[in-house]
Amino acid sequence: MGSKMSYTLGMTGPINVADFREYIDPAQWRDDLPKGQGGTPVNLLCRELIKRGQKLVVFSCDAAVKDEIVLQGDNLRVCLGPKGARPARNFFRVERDYLQRAIAREKPDLIHAQWTYEYAMPVQLSGIPHVITAHDAPINILRHNFIPYRMVRTLMAYRVTSRARRIVSVSPYVAKHLRQFMRYRGTEEVISNGLPEHVFSELSARHSEDHPIAFATILVGWGGYKNGQVAIEAFDALRKHHPDARLLMFGAGHEPDGQAEQWTRSCGYGQGIEFVGQLPYDTLMARLKAEVDVLVHPSLVEAQPMALIEAMARGIPVIGGESSGGVPWTLDHGWAGKLVDVRSPEAVAQAMLEFAADPALRQDYAERGLALVRQRFRITAVADAWQAVYNQLAEER
Numbered sequence: 001m002g003s004k005m006s007y008t009l010g011m012t013g014p015i016n017v018a019d020f021r022e023y024i025d026p027a028q029w030r031d032d033l034p035k036g037q038g039g040t041p042v043n044l045l046c047r048e049l050i051k052r053g054q055k056l057v058v059f060s061c062d063a064a065v066k067d068e069i070v071l072q073g074d075n076l077r078v079c080l081g082p083k084g085a086r087p088a089r090n091f092f093r094v095e096r097d098y099l100q101r102a103i104a105r106e107k108p109d110l111i112h113a114q115w116t117y118e119y120a121m122p123v124q125l126s127g128i129p130h131v132i133t134a135h136d137a138p139i140n141i142l143r144h145n146f147i148p149y150r151m152v153r154t155l156m157a158y159r160v161t162s163r164a165r166r167i168v169s170v171s172p173y174v175a176k177h178l179r180q181f182m183r184y185r186g187t188e189e190v191i192s193n194g195l196p197e198h199v200f201s202e203l204s205a206r207h208s209e210d211h212p213i214a215f216a217t218i219l220v221g222w223g224g225y226k227n228g229q230v231a232i233e234a235f236d237a238l239r240k241h242h243p244d245a246r247l248l249m250f251g252a253g254h255e256p257d258g259q260a261e262q263w264t265r266s267c268g269y270g271q272g273i274e275f276v277g278q279l280p281y282d283t284l285m286a287r288l289k290a291e292v293d294v295l296v297h298p299s300l301v302e303a304q305p306m307a308l309i310e311a312m313a314r315g316i317p318v319i320g321g322e323s324s325g326g327v328p329w330t331l332d333h334g335w336a337g338k339l340v341d342v343r344s345p346e347a348v349a350q351a352m353l354e355f356a357a358d359p360a361l362r363q364d365y366a367e368r369g370l371a372l373v374r375q376r377f378r379i380t381a382v383a384d385a386w387q388a389v390y391n392q393l394a395e396e397r
Contacts, residue, residue: 007394008055010106011046012099012123013114014039015060016281017080023050023073033069034062034080038220040281040306041135041170041193042114048196048383050076057106059119061095068102079106088152092118100125110393112386116157116167124163129393132160133191134169136303137177137325144225144300158182168389170304171326191389192304194382195313200374202285203315204366206293212244213356216292218284218307219299222253222260227298227342229263234296234348236269242356247273248291250284289314293362294355298342301325309377312336312369317362319351336372337365 014037021029037060050056055075063083071078079102084094100122103111111130113120116138123130138157142150161167161182168189169175178184206214215235219226228249235247254260255277264270279287288295288311295311295318304326311318320327321342322334331337338355341347355362 007109007390008057009049009390010057010059010103010108010111010123010128011042011114012059012103012111012119013042014119015046015058015078016040016043017062017071017078019043019047019281020058020071020073020076020078023047023076024071024078025073028071033071034064036060036062036080037083039114044194044196044379045383045386048194048379049386052383052387054387057108059099059102059106061098061118068098077106087118088149091152091156095119096122099123103128109397110390112390116160116164117153118156120160120164121156124160129397130166131389131393132164132167134161134167134174134178134303137174137181137301139181140177140301140325141225171329173326173329174303189389191382191385192377193306193309194377194379195309195373196379199285199310199313200370202289202313203370204289204292206291206316212246213242213293214246214248214291215294215296215352216248216250216288217254217296217298218288218310219249219251219254219297221251222258222263225300226253227300228254228260230342230345230348231296231298232260232264232267232269232273233345234298234352235273236271237345237349238352238356239272241353243272245272245356247296248276248287249273250276250279250287252278254278285310285314288316292316294319294352296348296352297321297324297327298348299324299327300342302327302330304330308337309373312366312373313377315366315370317355317365317369319348319355331369332372336369 017036057077059079061081061083065080065082069080081098095118103126111123111128113123113132115135120132138154142154161184165186168191175188217231219228254275256275261275297320302325308330318337322339338351340351
C-alpha cells in the first residue's frame, strides 16, 4: 500500500501552510506567507502521502491572500487562493470560484475533498473522479448553534451530500448522520483521522502525586456546542477540594482577556485558570505533554475529535461526553476514556475529582487510551486505507 502512485492527486481543504515548508522549494519560502486555516487532519494525511512519493496538488484558501500564491516542491504544488469577507452571505462564492478555476487549470487525475462545504462543491462540478471526507454532522451542529452562518453551512452540506456518489466519514456517527438526515445514498465507509508515528514516543510522565494536578481543554471557539463554560464550572467545584489544581484552556476564544476569560470573570470564577488561547501546533503539543495530567473535552457534539487522540497518544487520560456524537466511539465506548454527561458541571467535576484523587486511575486510563490510539489511529494505517480508495478511483477512471 505504500508504493509510489502513478497519478496526480488533488486535495482541497483547509491547511496550515507551515506544515509543508520542508517540501517547498526553499527559494519560494517566505516568512510572511499566509498561515492558512488550520486543518490538522488534512496536513497530517498530506505529509504522509508526500513521504510515500504521491504527486499532490493542494488547493486551499486564506483571508490574507489577494492574488493567488502557488508554491512548488518535489511532487507537491500548493495553490492558495483568496477567502471572501463574511463568506456565508454569498455561500462562499469567492472560495468556490477560485477553487473551480484552479482545479480546471491544474487538472489532477483524482481529487480528495475535505469537508462537505466550499471545498467539496467545486470538486463535484469538476468532472474529475473524486471522493469527499465528511468531518462533521451538520444538522446536529446546527441544533446546538442555530445562527445564520450555520444555516448556510448546513444548506451547503445538504447540496453536497445529497448529490455525492462517494463520501468517507471520519466515524460511524458521521456516517449514520449523513444517511439519516443528509440524503446521502452512496457507499457507507469510515476512515478515521490519524497521528504520525513520532507522537507515540512523546509520552507524558505526569501520573504521580509530586505536583498539583493540571487539567486542560482544547476547544476551537467559545460557547455554543463547544460548551467550555461547563469545564470552568466543574473546575471551580474541583478547587474546593484541590485548591492548587490548574486548568489550561487552549484554542481560539480562550486567549487572555478573550471571550472565555471575560465570561469567567463575569461569573466570579477564574482562580487557577490560565487562558492560553491559540498556539502553533507544535507548541500546543509540547505544553500538553509537559504540563497536563487530564484532558477535559466538554463539547456537546463532535465527529472524531483530534484533541482526544492527540492527548491519548501522549499517555494523557481524557474525559468526554457520553452522548457527544463521535466521542464515545473515539474512546471505545468508555474503555479508553471516561464518559460522562458533559451537560452537567457536577458530573464533569466528579470525574475530575476521581482522577485528581487517584494517580493509578489516571495511569490505567492513560495506558488503555494509548493502546487504542496505537491500534486505530496511526497515520500509516489511515494513509493505507486512503490509498486503497484512490486506487479504486483510478481504476474507475
